[in-house]
Amino acid sequence: MLIKPNKKQIKIYLAGPRGFCAGVDRAILMVEKALQKFGKPVYVRHEIVHNKFVVEDLKNKGAIFIDELKQIEDLNRPVIFSAHGVPKAVPEQAKYLNLEYYDATCPLVSKIHREVENFENLKLPIVLIGHKNHPEVVGTMGQIKTEIHLVENVKDVLYLKIPLEKKIAYVTQTTLSLDDTKSIIDALKNKYKYIVEPKKNDICYATTNRQNAVKKIANKCDLFVVIGSLNSSNSLRLVEVAKKYGSSKSILLESIEDFDKSLLNNLDSIGLTASASAPEILLQNFIKFLKKNCDIELIELEHLKENVNFNIPQKLNVTS
Numbered sequence: 001m002l003i004k005p006n007k008k009q010i011k012i013y014l015a016g017p018r019g020f021c022a023g024v025d026r027a028i029l030m031v032e033k034a035l036q037k038f039g040k041p042v043y044v045r046h047e048i049v050h051n052k053f054v055v056e057d058l059k060n061k062g063a064i065f066i067d068e069l070k071q072i073e074d075l076n077r078p079v080i081f082s083a084h085g086v087p088k089a090v091p092e093q094a095k096y097l098n099l100e101y102y103d104a105t106c107p108l109v110s111k112i113h114r115e116v117e118n119f120e121n122l123k124l125p126i127v128l129i130g131h132k133n134h135p136e137v138v139g140t141m142g143q144i145k146t147e148i149h150l151v152e153n154v155k156d157v158l159y160l161k162i163p164l165e166k167k168i169a170y171v172t173q174t175t176l177s178l179d180d181t182k183s184i185i186d187a188l189k190n191k192y193k194y195i196v197e198p199k200k201n202d203i204c205y206a207t208t209n210r211q212n213a214v215k216k217i218a219n220k221c222d223l224f225v226v227i228g229s230l231n232s233s234n235s236l237r238l239v240e241v242a243k244k245y246g247s248s249k250s251i252l253l254e255s256i257e258d259f260d261k262s263l264l265n266n267l268d269s270i271g272l273t274a275s276a277s278a279p280e281i282l283l284q285n286f287i288k289f290l291k292k293n294c295d296i297e298l299i300e301l302e303h304l305k306e307n308v309n310f311n312i313p314q315k316l317n318v319t320s
Contacts, residue, residue: 021206023106087142130173219246
């Protein structure tokens with residue numbers, strides 16, 4: 001009788017909280033409600049959130065994703081703006097085209113839009129800490145006519161042309177690394193004596209919670225896997241955090257098919273999380289995949305339970 005060799009034993013440390021944040025939940029629900037109310041198709045400007053699984057699922061339900069409003073073929077159909085926010089020129093164009101539109105901008109991003117408007121009214125030079133060409137940054141910089149100075153790192157702060165005696169204000173992209181952002185803010189404070197800060201941290205609660213959850217378990221893990229998309233800022237930051245806090249072998253996994261099974265050799269533990277724009281089902285599918293190849297022990301520490309909820313527009317709650 002043949003004796004099957006034992007499967008490799010691996011501990012899986014699950015980070016928590018993980019997965020969808022309230023802003024992502026709201027944005028996806030807005031597209032689904034619009035499809036229920038108006039039928040197919042519903043147009044969506046840019047990826048509603050940065051996750052291919054989510055985008056493909058909504059495409060299959062009848063959403064058409066576009067880059068610009070001029071690509072809309074039937075102006076009688078509704079359009080939804082992505083969770084990342086849009087420049088003010090976009091809703092203005094939608095009004096000009098007489099489109100019915102719904103704005104799925106995350107309320108925490110909208111908060112930053114109001115901040116830059118307020119700083120402009122105060123006639124303060126504004127610094128935005130963020131990543132160039134990210135949709136959220138493009139949307140924020142398009143809220144006001146005054147120039148916004150974008151800095152991506154400490155070096156950029158050194159090259160800022162704002163006079164040193166000026167009082168300045170700053171805001172940040174919501175999905176940044178907490179540690180990197182702190183170093184940039186410290187550099188700003190070292191350079192400028194008079195700084196007006198946001199009344200509340202701009203980095204969103206979900207980004208903060210997910211990064212802190214990774215920090216707690218990273219040093220226990222031989223490999224850290226972040227479920228998320230390659231174009232997702234919050235996903236990429238989680239990989240960076242895992243590496244910085246003790247798991248030097250950390251990867252971003254978009255699809256199970258992309259996972260290199262050889263990574264399972266010579267390791268005893270894996271850290272696992274899903275970014276704020278990645279659905280829990282993708283993480284659970286990866287666990288099922290691991291179970292087929294290994295004997296796994298799931299370990300999930302006590303963690304903060306999130307109870308944030310953002311309402312969708314009332315007009316989308318009414319079914320036709």
